[in-house]
Structure formats: structure tokens, C-alpha cells
Amino acid sequence: xPGKVITIxxxxxxxxxxxxxANIAAALALINFKVICIDADIGLRNLDVVLGLExxxxxxxxxxxxxxxxxxxxxxxxxxxxxxYLIPAAQTRDKSAVSPSDMVRLCDELRPDFDWILxxxxxxxxxxxxxxxxxxxxxxxxxxxxxxxxxxxxxxIGLIEAEEKGPAQLIINRIKPEMVKKGDMLSPDxxxxxxxxxxxxxxxEDEMVVTSTNRGAPVVLEEKxxxxxxxxxxxxxxxxxxxxxxxxxxxxxFFTQIGKMFRKG
Amino acid sequence: MMSNTVTVKGIREGIxxxxxxxxxxxxFQALTTLVKDRQEFWKGAKVVLDAGNSEVTSDQLLALxxxxxxxxxxxxxxxxxxxxxxxxxxxxxxxxxxSRLESNLTTDFETTYYQGEEAIIFNKTLRSGFRIEYDGHxxxxxxxxxxxxxxxSGSVLVWGKLRGLVHAGALGNETAVVxxxxxxxxxxxxxxxxxxxxxxxxxxxPEMAYLCDGKVVAEAWNYKG
Numbered sequence: 241x242p243g244k245v246i247t248i249x250x251x252x253x254x255x256x257x258x259x260x261x262a263n264i265a266a267a268l269a270l271i272n273f274k275v276i277c278i279d280a281d282i283g284l285r286n287l288d289v290v291l292g293l294e295x296x297x298x299x300x301x302x303x304x305x306x307x308x309x310x311x312x313x314x315x316x317x318x319x320x321x322x323x324x325y326l327i328p329a330a331q332t333r334d335k336s337a338v339s340p341s342d343m344v345r346l347c348d349e350l351r352p353d354f355d356w357i358l359x360x361x362x363x364x365x366x367x368x369x370x371x372x373x374x375x376x377x378x379x380x381x382x383x384x385x386x387x388x389x390x391x392x393x394x395x396x397i398g399l400i401e402a403e404e405k406g407p408a409q410l411i412i413n414r415i416k417p418e419m420v421k422k423g424d425m426l427s428p429d430x431x432x433x434x435x436x437x438x439x440x441x442x443x444x445e446d447e448m449v450v451t452s453t454n455r456g457a458p459v460v461l462e463e464k465x466x467x468x469x470x471x472x473x474x475x476x477x478x479x480x481x482x483x484x485x486x487x488x489x490x491x492x493x494f495f496t497q498i499g500k501m502f503r504k505g
Numbered sequence: 506m507m508s509n510t511v512t513v514k515g516i517r518e519g520i521x522x523x524x525x526x527x528x529x530x531x532x533f534q535a536l537t538t539l540v541k542d543r544q545e546f547w548k549g550a551k552v553v554l555d556a557g558n559s560e561v562t563s564d565q566l567l568a569l570x571x572x573x574x575x576x577x578x579x580x581x582x583x584x585x586x587x588x589x590x591x592x593x594x595x596x597x598x599x600x601x602x603x604s605r606l607e608s609n610l611t612t613d614f615e616t617t618y619y620q621g622e623e624a625i626i627f628n629k630t631l632r633s634g635f636r637i638e639y640d641g642h643x644x645x646x647x648x649x650x651x652x653x654x655x656x657x658s659g660s661v662l663v664w665g666k667l668r669g670l671v672h673a674g675a676l677g678n679e680t681a682v683v684x685x686x687x688x689x690x691x692x693x694x695x696x697x698x699x700x701x702x703x704x705x706x707x708x709x710x711p712e713m714a715y716l717c718d719g720k721v722v723a724e725a726w727n728y729k730g
Binding site: 365391392394395397398399401434436 | 631632635
């Protein structure tokens with residue numbers, strides 16, 4: 241079966257597209273799928289850093305498209321997960337170096353060799369976004385439980401519908417259960433009520449995401465991380481398994497709180 | 506709104522354009538402006554051209570077909586009393602006859618047309634960044650999310666939650682109203698008046714907003730007729 245292309249996008253910057261891309265890719269690779277990530281954020285590349293592969297970049301996406309190297313040469317294999325590959329973005333160029341049809345051609349070339357092709361979209365609704373969604377089979381929209389991020393997600397979902405690429409699937413990232421409980425933060429239900437799309441995952445706020453990003457190791461590799469578990473669930477949902485949505489409050493019991501205190505000490 | 510040289514009919518098979526015997530270029534111009542104005546509305550429709558007695562060449566028909574397909578309209582048939590126009594259409598593989606054209610299913614555009622009393626229906630949720638402008642009434646079956654904008658010269662009716670910006674009676678019609686199942690617009694304008702939705706107390710309920718002594722008022726809809 242030829243591989244499927246998943247594009248991860250958001251509209252607003254800083255909601256966790258790159259983190260989501262890296263972790264979903266790693267989650268799929270963990271269950272033995274052959275996965276490749278493409279960083280489409282040309283000029284502001286990040287995905288290589290989050291995956292800890294920055295120092296191994298020789299060729300990038302623009303080199304492939306402009307024919308300066310073969311496709312194989314630009315693929316970087318992950319150190320920890322042998323089934324995970326990355327095509328990094330160019331840092332010294334901009335979004336106009338790539339066209340939507342370039343991306344379609346590139347993905348068609350990759351489909352026979354991979355099960356999943358993940359594209360990390362840049363923020364915004366311009367050329368970079370169009371490049372990222374043009375080859376997509378599945379589009380995942382990442383948002384935070386904040387009014388501004390939800391507004392941008394709504395806009396993006398509208399654009400995806402207009403391109404007839406829908407229906408988009410939603411990940412709500414950085415949920416703080418305590419704040420939701422007190423009514424200080426939009427709840428997942430509030431967000432879903434407005435956006436009216438299918439839910440793919442709920443990611444709780446988790447400090448381990450920051451530490452693992454800084455170390456260049458996706459948080460799905462951390463057995464104990466709540467965010468890691470949420471991303472592993474997303475990986476399974478993408479492959480068609482029915483994983484129930486655990487209400488986020490329940491994931492954090494008294495004992496895990498105590499355990500956390502000890503670990504910190 | 507209606508052009509002098511081109512008339513439009515909605516028929517079962519799609520849209521029927523009837524052109525007059527004038528110069529082709531003029532007809533072509535009129536057709537394209539008409540289509541451009543309503544491209545959202547007619548998108549995806551099948552088009553029949555009734556060319557009457559006028560002589561149209563296959564090149565001209567081909568140019569029209571291309572132009573229409575640019576607006577996502579498919580020219581599939583040409584009706585004509587002129588032999589050479591018929592031949593030209595057949596040469597391009599277009600139908601020259603359609604069935605039941607004059608049956609009861611035909612709606613005549615002209616007889617149902619009243620100035621300013623037209624309406625369009627959007628059967629989907631309008632998301633942030635979408636803007637509808639229409640010279641007439643606008644009906645939305647779905648939600649209007651924050652960041653979406655609706656501007657109508659007539660009234661606006663939303664069968665869903667209205668949370669974006671809405672402007673009814675945009676050309677100055679003070680009798681225009683705004684109705685919604687849940688009326689919570691970011692901003693509501695009727696004619697020249699602008700208002701901001703107050704914080705809601707209690708459950709959402711259908712409401713209608715209108716101008717009363719130059720002020721926007723909203724009233725719960727409890728029709729007990």
C-alpha cells in the first residue's frame with residue numbers, strides 16, 4: 241500500500257506543530273511503521289532540532305527540489321528509531337523556493353518506500369501553508385485552548401475545506417486540567433463546539449516536553465510522560481485503532497503528584 | 506443586476522442563458538460579467554446557451570466554454586434556430602437539444618424577481634476569514650464563527666449560532682433584521698447603527714434584532730401566532 245501524507249498545520253505559530261510532527265512520527269515509528277518527516281518551514285527550520293538531528297544535515301529540501309542532490313542523500317535516519325527519517329528544510333532560503341507541485345511530486349516519489357509521510361507546515365496561510373497541504377491525504381490541525389489559537393485554527397479549517405482537503409482532524413495541545421476545572425481555560429468541549437471537526441488527540445501541558453525538546457529526543461520515548469502517552473495514543477488512532485479519550489483530569493491522580501515531587505527532589 | 510442582452514432561467518438541467526441577436530462580443534461581455542458576479546452562487550452548474558437566431562462560430566463557442574469553465578461552469582448544450590450555429594455546436598460535441606425545456610419544472614427567473622428581494626442560502630458553517638457580501642437577503646444554515654463577516658443589503662437569517670460580524674441593511678435599509686438561533690455576534694450592524702452584543706444571561710434562545718427608534722434592539726423569538 242502506498243504511503244499516506246499527513247500534514248500538520250495550525251495557522252498560529254507556537255502552538256506545537258513541530259513538537260506534534262516529531263512526536264507523531266516517532267510514535268508511528270515506535271509501532272514499526274516506516275516514517276519520513278518533511279520540514280516545510282523553509283527559512284525557519286526547527287524539526288531537525290526537535291529530533292536532535294541538526295548536526296547531521298548535509299542536504300535539504302530545496303537541494304532535492306532544485307536537483308543538487310538525490311532524494312536519498314537528503315534523508316537523515318534517526319539515531320534511536322531506525323524506521324524514522326527526516327528531510328530537513330533549508331535555512332538560507334524562503335518559502336518561494338518550493339511550489340505546491342514540487343511537494344506533490346516529492347511525496348509521490350516517497351510514497352512507495354514509506355508508510356507515513358509527515359509534513360510540518362509553517363505558521364501562516366501563505367505559500368508555505370499551501371506547499372504543505374497540497375500533497376496531503378490527512379490534515380491535522382493543532383491548536384491550544386486559547387481564543388486566538390482557536391480563531392486561527394477555524395480560519396485554517398475553512399481554507400482546508402475550501403481546497404477540498406477536509407475534513408481536518410484536531411489536536412488540542414497544552415491543556416492545563418487545573419485551569420480548565422476552575423473555568424479559567426477553554427475546555428476541549430468548548431474548542432470542539434466552535435470548530436466542529438473530528439478530534440484526534442488531547443495533549444496535556446507537560447514540562448517533560450520542554451526538557452525532551454531541549455535534548456532533541458521526542459517525548460513519546462519517555463515512558464512516564466503524560467504528553468508522551470497522549471502522542472502514542474494519537475499514533476494508534478492514525479493507524480485506525482480506537483483508543484478512548486481519557487478525560488485529562490483523571491490522568492493525574494494523587495499518587496502521580498507524589499511521585500513527581502520525589503522525582504524533582 | 507440583470508443584463509439587457511442576456512436573460513437567465515433556472516432549469517432542471519442547470520442554468521439557461523438566452524442571448525439576444527446583438528453583436529456576439531457584446532453578448533460575450535454581458536455573459537461573463539453576469540457569471541463573474543454570481544460565480545459563488547452558480548459554481549459547478551451545467552449551462553445551456555440559447556442563441557436564438559444569431560450566428561455563432563465554433564471558435565466563439567469554444568472561447569465561451571473556456572471562459573465558463575474558469576468559473577467552474579460547464580457549457581453542455583447550445584440551442585439555436587440558426588443552422589450554422591447548430592453545426593458549430595455539434596462540431597464541438599455540444600448537445601443541440603434538451604428535453605422538457607418548456608415543462609412545468611421551469612422556473613422563470615424574471616417572474617420571481619423583485620428588486621432587492623433576492624436571497625441566497627449558504628448551507629455550511631462560515632469560518633473565520635470568510636466574508637459574504639450580497640445585494641439581497643442572506644440565509645445561513647450552519648454557524649457563523651467569530652472572524653467571519655456577513656454583509657447584506659437586506660436581512661440576515663442564521664439557522665445556527667451567529668458569532669461573527671453581521672451587517673444587515675448595509676445600503677441603508679432600516680427595516681432589515683437579523684435573526685439567529687443563538688444571536689451572539691461580535692458586532693451587529695443594521696443600516697448605520699452599530700451595536701455590540703451584551704453578555705448573555707441564561708440559555709441561548711432564538712432572537713431577532715431590528716432597529717427601533719434608531720437603536721438596535723434584540724428580542725427573544727417567541728412566536729405564539
